[in-house]
Structures are given as structure tokens and as C-alpha cells.
Amino acid sequence: MLTPLEKIFLVIIILATAVAFFLPVLVKIRIILAGQPKARFSSLGRRFLDAFTKVFFQRCTLKNERVWTGLMHVFIFYGALSFDTFTLNHTLEGFIPNFYLFGQTGFGLVFSFLIDLFAILVMVGIGFLAFRRFVIRPPAYETSRLDSAIIYLLITAATLSFLYFESFAIAHHPATQRWAFLGGWLSSLIQKANLSPALIAQHFKISWWVHLIVVYGFIAYVPHSKYFHMFAGPVNVFFRNDQAMGALPHLDIEHSEVFGVSQAIDFTWKDLLDAFACVECGRCQDACPAYATEKALSPKMIIYNLRRHLLRNKKEIIQHSREALPSLMTECFTADEIWSCTTCGACLHVCPVEIEHIPKLVGLRQGEVLMEGRFPAELNSFFRNVETNSNPWGIGFADRANWTEGLGVKTLAEHPEAEYLFWVGCAFSFDEAGQKIARSLVKLFQAAGVDFAILGQEEKCCGDSVKRLGNEYLYQLLAQENLTNLARYKVKKIIVGCPHGYNTLKNEYPQLLPLLPDLNEEDKKLLQSIEVIHHSQFLEYLITTGRLKLKKPFSGRVIIHDSCYLSRHNQIIASPRQILKWAGQNQVTWLEAENSREHTFCCGAGGGLMWTEETQGTRINRQRTRELLSHQPEIIISACPFCQTMLSDGLKDENREDVRVLDLAQLLTEVVAI
Ligand code: SF4
Numbered sequence: 001m002l003t004p005l006e007k008i009f010l011v012i013i014i015l016a017t018a019v020a021f022f023l024p025v026l027v028k029i030r031i032i033l034a035g036q037p038k039a040r041f042s043s044l045g046r047r048f049l050d051a052f053t054k055v056f057f058q059r060c061t062l063k064n065e066r067v068w069t070g071l072m073h074v075f076i077f078y079g080a081l082s083f084d085t086f087t088l089n090h091t092l093e094g095f096i097p098n099f100y101l102f103g104q105t106g107f108g109l110v111f112s113f114l115i116d117l118f119a120i121l122v123m124v125g126i127g128f129l130a131f132r133r134f135v136i137r138p139p140a141y142e143t144s145r146l147d148s149a150i151i152y153l154l155i156t157a158a159t160l161s162f163l164y165f166e167s168f169a170i171a172h173h174p175a176t177q178r179w180a181f182l183g184g185w186l187s188s189l190i191q192k193a194n195l196s197p198a199l200i201a202q203h204f205k206i207s208w209w210v211h212l213i214v215v216y217g218f219i220a221y222v223p224h225s226k227y228f229h230m231f232a233g234p235v236n237v238f239f240r241n242d243q244a245m246g247a248l249p250h251l252d253i254e255h256s257e258v259f260g261v262s263q264a265i266d267f268t269w270k271d272l273l274d275a276f277a278c279v280e281c282g283r284c285q286d287a288c289p290a291y292a293t294e295k296a297l298s299p300k301m302i303i304y305n306l307r308r309h310l311l312r313n314k315k316e317i318i319q320h321s322r323e324a325l326p327s328l329m330t331e332c333f334t335a336d337e338i339w340s341c342t343t344c345g346a347c348l349h350v351c352p353v354e355i356e357h358i359p360k361l362v363g364l365r366q367g368e369v370l371m372e373g374r375f376p377a378e379l380n381s382f383f384r385n386v387e388t389n390s391n392p393w394g395i396g397f398a399d400r401a402n403w404t405e406g407l408g409v410k411t412l413a414e415h416p417e418a419e420y421l422f423w424v425g426c427a428f429s430f431d432e433a434g435q436k437i438a439r440s441l442v443k444l445f446q447a448a449g450v451d452f453a454i455l456g457q458e459e460k461c462c463g464d465s466v467k468r469l470g471n472e473y474l475y476q477l478l479a480q481e482n483l484t485n486l487a488r489y490k491v492k493k494i495i496v497g498c499p500h501g502y503n504t505l506k507n508e509y510p511q512l513l514p515l516l517p518d519l520n521e522e523d524k525k526l527l528q529s530i531e532v533i534h535h536s537q538f539l540e541y542l543i544t545t546g547r548l549k550l551k552k553p554f555s556g557r558v559i560i561h562d563s564c565y566l567s568r569h570n571q572i573i574a575s576p577r578q579i580l581k582w583a584g585q586n587q588v589t590w591l592e593a594e595n596s597r598e599h600t601f602c603c604g605a606g607g608g609l610m611w612t613e614e615t616q617g618t619r620i621n622r623q624r625t626r627e628l629l630s631h632q633p634e635i636i637i638s639a640c641p642f643c644q645t646m647l648s649d650g651l652k653d654e655n656r657e658d659v660r661v662l663d664l665a666q667l668l669t670e671v672v673a674i
């Protein structure tokens with residue numbers, strides 16, 4: 001088909017495209033490799049299968065609320081796959097006349113049909129996305145508009161040049177039509193125009209070159225743009241976090257010289273890969289409670305600004321030049337951003353390419369707290385209270401079990417063979433509202449004949465807030481003391497009343513064990529095998545085994561507020577609902593918030609923000625309370641002491657103290673036979 005000179009020109013185009021493509025890819029790979037180590041190489045087969053099914057079947061984009069956008073992305077994704085395959089065919093056709101990859105029968109016919117179908121669907125998809133981005137202009141799409149415009153134009157040009165080529169190819173060689181319905185129709189128009197065979201042959205050749213140059217231009221452009229996510233996104237999904245979502249990584253304090261993240265090279269290679277995988281879809285921003293309440297934080301902008309910083313400082317990063325590299329907190333992020341995150345996980349949950357925002361934000365907090373000694377002023381007393389009395393309230397540690405007065409609760413020291421340890425936690429021990437929940441739980445345990453004990457004065461703060469506020473050193477001290485006590489009493493089962501404590505004990509303490517030199521291997525094995533149960537799961541168990549009996553069902557309009565650390569981070573969604581169904585029988589009107597279950601909206605207390613001042617924008621708890629109140633509930637049910645406090649405050653602010661906020665345990669004490 002091509003003359004020898006044209007073939008040389010084609011080879012030059014291929015080589016130039018390869019250089020334009022691989023040079024920026026190489027730079028990005030070198031930047032990523034400059035990051036700190038991160039173990040993400042386990043279970044490679046499962047990782048591959050997971051990534052393949054997520055990407056190939058587009059579960060990544062179809063998984064969340066933007067149904068139409070997801071569908072359009074599916075059109076473009078499969079269209080791109082078809083066009084990529086066609087490009088291979090098109091290039092080889094330049095060297096081998098009449099080459100056709102799939103033959104003249106079977107899949108060859110189907111492929112010719114599919115590629116015409118996707119030519120239409122891709123144009124529909126591009127039209128939809130361009131309308132959304134440039135006419136509707138949602139805030140989530142505010143970045144990289146020129147980049148998007150260039151890519152939309154290149155895809156449109158590639159599709160139109162394909163149709164130009166296909167129609168003249170069919171007009172020139174009618175046998176190549178196969179099942180190409182669109183190309184066949186366009187070529188019939190060419191036939192009707194009575195063009196001479198020589199002119200058709202000329203257009204056939206020109207259109208071949210036009211399509212080839214447009215497609216190779218597109219390939220060369222992609223790694224220079226945000227559309228590099230086409231490659232980095234699937235790789236990122238492959239290296240996704242396959243551990244518990246709520247577990248944050250630990251610092252190896254013993255062997256580290258730098259604590260937390262101050263410069264880009266302090267991030268792990270996976271954090272740096274995240275920055276290049278971002279689609280800039282803004283789903284995380286739309287889901288973020290901090291962004292929704294006018295705080296400085298947008299999880300999308302965290303990733304976007306990190307990528308710009310990496311590219312701006314690529315030389316220093318690749319050379320690992322700590323002296324020449326600017327600090328992230330002076331060039332890239334602000335204190336208002338990093339201290340606004342509630343670690344609710346909504347961003348991680350909706351991200352189509354599994355980007356992990358929370359470890360980055362907490363890593364930056366660690367850098368600020370441990371390296372710079374910079375943090376919100378109100379945390380001074382918080383850290384001091386935890387250091388001296390092992391609880392954030394600062395009440396003497398000796399008073400930790402005062403709430404049990406008159407209940408006949410034993411400590412493990414008094415009853416070491418107890419089947420269950422009731423991990424009380426700081427909120428249940430010291431906060432007045434939390435103490436009421438703890439007392440309700442004890443009454444239920446006693447009514448059901450549960451053999452349990454508490455640690456009493458020996459229990460320390462679990463360290464959830466301390467860790468998320470960046471004080472990893474203090475967290476590990478608390479964890480070490482708690483783990484030593486658990487090992488000493490050979491605890492096998494723990495019931496936890498607070499989702500934050502549940503997450504820390506279940507997901508974070510086991511991961512910390514290899515870093516604790518003071519525990520022997522036998523203790524570590526025992527600690528690894530402890531069963532941690534949230535009280536909602538345990539109450540469900542007591543009901544289903546008949547150990548709690550219904551006295552009278554409750555009634556009214558009831559709505560559940562799902563705690564982020566139960567529903568999203570730990571997928572405990574069914575247990576609270578099952579309990580309420582049983583307790584309400586047929587006398588309750590169930591209400592479900594728009595943001596519920598794994599899509600719940602944070603109460604504002606997570607990430608240690610229970611202990612900081614919320615000065616920007618609307619208070620998060622108020623926004624959540626308003627959402628719940630819009631359903632006109634009489635009772636709001638939660639299963640977290642922090643959520644209960646935040647929602648009670650929200651109701652006060654809204655002058656709606658007629659609405660009750662109850663923990664599941666409190667509700668059950670009203671309806672079961674005690
Ligand atoms: S964890 Fe929650 S608050 Fe933090 S950035 Fe993500 S969505 Fe926003």
C-alpha cells in the first residue's frame with residue numbers, strides 16, 4: 001500500500017511517537033521510585049484478577065453515584081480499546097497491503113461491526129462529558145480544562161478521521177465492508193457523489209495518513225496530560241490497599257530518621273503513584289464532608305497539587321536531594337487543609353482508581369507534630385491529658401472505672417478467667433453521655449448472662465485520635481501498654497463499644513505487633529488471634545441466640561446515623577439494622593438518609609477533630625443533623641459515642657432537642673426484659 005519512501009516516513013512517525021511517549025513515562029517512573037518502600041507485592045495473582053475485573057468490566061467507574069458519567073466512560077473505554085486494536089491493524093496495513101487482523105469471517109466481521117458501533121458511542125460519550133465539563137461546569141471538574149479540551153478534540157478527530165478512512169476504504173475496496181454498517185452507509189454516499197476511481201483512491205491514501213497521524217499524535221500527548229491515568233490508573237488498582245480500609249500504616253520509630261512526611265520523598269512510592277493515577281473526576285471532593293462544609297480541604301486538590309509539586313521538583317526528587325527540595329507545607333499544602341480531615345474515608349470509598357488520601361494527610365500531620373512541633377493550639381492540652389492520664393478528658397486515670405459504681409462489674413484482675421473483656425474506652429469511661437451507654441451495655445450483658453470483665457485502671461486510651469492527629473510516638477506508647485495487659489491476661493475475646501476503638505484494636509494493633517520488641521513471640525501469636533467484636537454485633541448475637549428477650553417493641557419514626565468507622569471502614573451495616581428491626585417489630589417507621597450505609601456522612605468527630613476547634617464554614621455535625629432532621633425523625637440511632645455527642649450538639653444548635661439521640665444499647669434497655 002505504501003511506497004518505500006512512505007514506509008520510511010511511517011517508521012519515523014512510529015519512533016518519534018515512542019520517544020514522545022516514553023520520555024515523560026520514564027520521568028514519572030523515576031519520580032515514583034524515589035518514594036519510600038511500601039509492601040504491596042503480596043498475592044499477585046489475586047491482585048491481577050481484582051484489577052482486571054475492576055478495570056476491564058469498568059466496575060471502578062460504575063461503582064458509585066455518577067451513573068450517567070460512568071456509562072459514558074464505559075463507552076469511551078471500550079471505544080478506546082477497539083480503536084487501539086484498529087490502530088495496530090492500520091499501522092501493519094501500511095507495511096502489508098490488505099492486512100486485516102481478524103480475518104474475513106467470524107470475529108473479523110463482528111469486529112468491523114463493533115468498531116462502527118463504538119465510533120457512535122464514543123461521540124455520544126465525548127458530547128456528554130464536554131457538555132458537563134464546559135456548559136454545566138460542576139466545581140468537581142474545575143481543574144485541567146485545557147487538557148480535557150485537547151483530549152476531547154483529539155478523540156473526536158480520531159473518530160472522524162477513522163470514518164473518513166473507513167468510508168473511502170470501502171468505496172475503494174467494497175470487499176472490506178464486512179459488517180461495518182456506518183462505513184458502508186457513508187461509502188454509499190460517496191458512490192452517489194459519482195467520484196472518479198482515481199479520486200477515491202487518492203482520498204483512501206490521504207485518509208489513511210490523516211487517521212494515522214491523529215492517532216499517533218493522541219498517543220504522544222497522553223503521558224504529558226492527566227490522561228496518563230489510562231496507564232497509571234489500572235496499575236494503581238493493581239497495587240491497591242487490600243488490608244482493612246480503616247487501618248493506618250505505622251511508623252517504624254526505632255529505625256527511622258525522618259518521622260512522617262515533610263518532603264515529597266518522604267511519601268511512599270505508592271503515594272507518588274497515586275498522584276499520577278488521579279483522573280481528576282472530583283468524586284472524592286463531592287463526597288468529602290470537609291469540602292461540603294466550606295473548609296479549605298478538597299481531597300481532589302490534595303492529589304492534584306501533589307502531582308504538580310512532583311513534576312515541578314522532578315530533578316530534586318529523582319536525585320533525592322533533601323537540601324534542595326522544598327517542604328510540602330510551604331509549597332504544596334496548607335495547615336487548614338491537613339487539619340480539616342475527619343479521616344471519614346468517603347474519598348477513598350468513591351475513588352475509581354483506589355487513591356488513598358488519608359495516609360497522606362496523616363503522614364503530613366505526623367511530619368508537623370513529630371518533626372516541626374506545629375499543630376493546632378488546642379491539641380496541647382489534648383496531648384498532655386493523654387500523656388499524663390491516658391485519656392483526652394484529663395480526668396485522673398484512677399477514676400477510669402468510677403462509672404461502674406453500683407453495677408457489680410468486675411475487673412480482669414478480680415475475674416481473670418472471664419470469657420469476654422469489655423473494652424470500655426475513654427468516652428464510655430469519662431464522658432457523661434458515654435457513661436450512660438456503658439451502663440446500658442452492662443445491664444444488657446448482665447440480663448443475657450454474659451461472663452465479662454473490664455480492665456479498669458489498667459485500660460489506657462486506645463490511641464485512635466492520637467494517631468490520627470499525627471502523634472505516632474504517643475500512640476505506640478499507649479498501644480504497647482494496652483497490648484502488654486491484653487497478653488498478661490491472655491484475653492481471647494473483646495467487646496468494644498466505640499467504632500474507633502474497635503477499628504484500632506481489630507485492625508491497627510495486630511499490624512503494630514512486629515514493631516514491638518518488648519513482647520515475646522508467644523504473646524504476639526496470642527494477640528494476633530484475639531477476636532474483636534463491636535457491641536452492635538454482640539447485641540445481635542445475644543438476640544439471635546435468645547439471650548435477650550423482647551418485653552415491648554418501641555415505636556415512632558426512626559433514622560440510623562451510620563458511623564464512618566463502623567459502616568465504611570469496617571462494613572458493619574447490617575447488625576444495627578437487624579437489631580432495630582427486631583426491637584421495633586412492625587411498629588416503627590424506618591427512615592433512611594440519602595447518605596447512609598457505606599455512603600454515610602461524617603458527624604465531624606473523626607480523625608481526632610473531636611478535640612480541635614471547627615472555625616471554618618458550617619459545622620459538619622450541624623450539616624449532618626440537618627440532613628437527618630429533613631426526614632422528620634423522632635429518634636436518631638447511633639452506635640458510636642462520638643457520633644452521639646456530635647448529633648446531640650447538632651440538635652441543640654437546631655433547637656430540636658425534642659428529637660432523641662440514642663445508642664443501640666440505650667434503645668435496647670427500653671425494650672428488652674431486664
Ligand atoms: S477522609 Fe473524609 S474528610 Fe478526609 S479528605 Fe477524605 S472525605 Fe474528606
Ligand code: SF4
Pocket residue numbers: 277278279280281282283284285299300303347350351352353354355
Ligand atoms: S483522587 Fe480519585 S476520586 Fe478524587 S479526583 Fe482523583 S481519581 Fe477522582
